[in-house]
Structure formats: structure tokens, C-alpha cells
Amino acid sequence: MIAITIKSVKTFMNKMLLTDTFDNYYVSEVSITTFATFSIDGKLHHDFYDPGRAEELRSSGQEQILWKDIKAFCFSVIKGKHAPLAFKFVLQLPPQEVALLIARSSLSLIPEDVFGLFLNCQFTGETLTITTGSSLRIFTLDKSLDHAWDTMLQTFLTQQEIE
Numbered sequence: 001m002i003a004i005t006i007k008s009v010k011t012f013m014n015k016m017l018l019t020d021t022f023d024n025y026y027v028s029e030v031s032i033t034t035f036a037t038f039s040i041d042g043k044l045h046h047d048f049y050d051p052g053r054a055e056e057l058r059s060s061g062q063e064q065i066l067w068k069d070i071k072a073f074c075f076s077v078i079k080g081k082h083a084p085l086a087f088k089f090v091l092q093l094p095p096q097e098v099a100l101l102i103a104r105s106s107l108s109l110i111p112e113d114v115f116g117l118f119l120n121c122q123f124t125g126e127t128l129t130i131t132t133g134s135s136l137r138i139f140t141l142d143k144s145l146d147h148a149w150d151t152m153l154q155t156f157l158t159q160q161e162i163e
Contacts, residue, residue, distance in 0.1 A: 001131065001132050001133055001134070001146060001150070002131070002132050002150045002153075002154075003129055003130070003131045004129065004130045004131075004154075004157070005127060005128070005129050006128040006129070006130060006162065006163065007163040008162070008163050009123070009126070009128045011161070011162060011163070012121075012128060012162050013078075015160055015162060016071070016089070016121070017071055017074060017075040017078070018075070020068065021160055022067045022071075022091060023066065023067055023068035023071075024066065024067070024068070024094050024097075025066070025067045025091035025092060025093065025094065025119065026042065026064040026065070026066060026067075026091065026092040026093075026094060027040065027042035027064055027065050027066065027067055027070060027089075027090070027091060027092075028042045028064065028090040028091065028092050028116070028118065029041060029042055029088065029089075029090040030042070030070065030074060030087075030088070030089050030090070031086075031087060031088045032074060032077050032078060032084055032086075032087040033084055033085045033086045033087065034077060034078070034080075034082070034084050034085065038077050040065075040070060042064045042065055042090075043063065043064065043065075044057065044062055044063055044064055044065050046058050064092065067091060074089075084123065085125075086122075086123055086124050086125070087121075087122070087123045088120070088121065088122045088123075089119075089120075089121040090118060090119070090120050090121075091118065091119045091121070092116045092117065092118055092119075093116070093117040093118075093119070093149075095111060098111055098114050098116075098117055099111040101117070101145075101148055101149065101152055102114070102145070102148075104148075105144070105145075105148040107144055107145055107148065108142070108144075109136075109138075109140075109142075109145055112137070113136055113137055113138045114134070114135075114136055114137070114145065115135040115136060115137050116134070116135050117132070117133075117134050117145075117149045118132065118133040118134065118135070119131075119132060119133075119153065120132075120133060130153075130157075132146070132149055132150050132153055134146050134149060
């Protein structure tokens, strides 16, 4: 697990809210505090959709919403004359990306061992901090997945020109 303080909050927020940079991440939790606190739990409600789409989502195994499906809502809450008092976005690396990370890193885990690799973005006042996290379905003292995830995220931020 690493914690990174983002130097340019504006650049990061533009990438988060106005581009497709994080679109394929799953949403675990969102909390935005402006004049009120807005909370999203990230759980996908299949029954909201028409029967065909609902069945497609169920068969895909998707249980959480994607960032691309709520970022416009988050942007509408955040934009305005005043910066939010605080926000927290907890995003999860998609399962297919977890599998690729495990394969590229030659780890002894299998994708089914991993519950999730998380990206916690927390803004308080003027400071934006990103923290990585992992959750496994098995017990192990091996931290190689954490190190691989940390490295992957740092490389990703560099490629996206996020300081």
C-alpha cells in the first residue's frame, strides 16, 4: 500500500471527471461533500434496466457500476464556484486488469484469489491523496501483489501526466 499526494488537483480532477482515464474502473464507494453530502454505494441494481440489458449484466457477473456511468453525476455535484469541502472516490481495478497484472508480474496467485485492488482518492480541503489497497480471498503473507499494484499505479499516473 502506498499513499501519494497529488500535486495538481485540477489536472487530476480533469482526468477523473472529463476524460475516459478511469472509465473502466468499478465504483466501490463515492462520497462528495458540498452544501450536503452525496453518497453512492457502487452496487449495480440489475432490475433498474430493461429485461434484456438486466440479463446481459447478470450473465457478465457485473455487480458494481462503472466510473463512466456516474462521473457525469459526480461532475454535476462538484462543479461550481466553490470547491467541494471533501470527497472520496473508492475505485476498483476491473477483474480482467487484475488477471493481466498477475500474469505480467508472474505472481503465484490466481485471479480468483483476489477480491479487489483498490484506488482510494480522498480530498480534504486542499489536499488530494491517492492510496492503494488490496483485498484477497485467501490468507498470505506474500505482498508481491501489493507491490505490483503499487508499481502499476505509479506507472499509470506517470503515463497520464498526473504529478
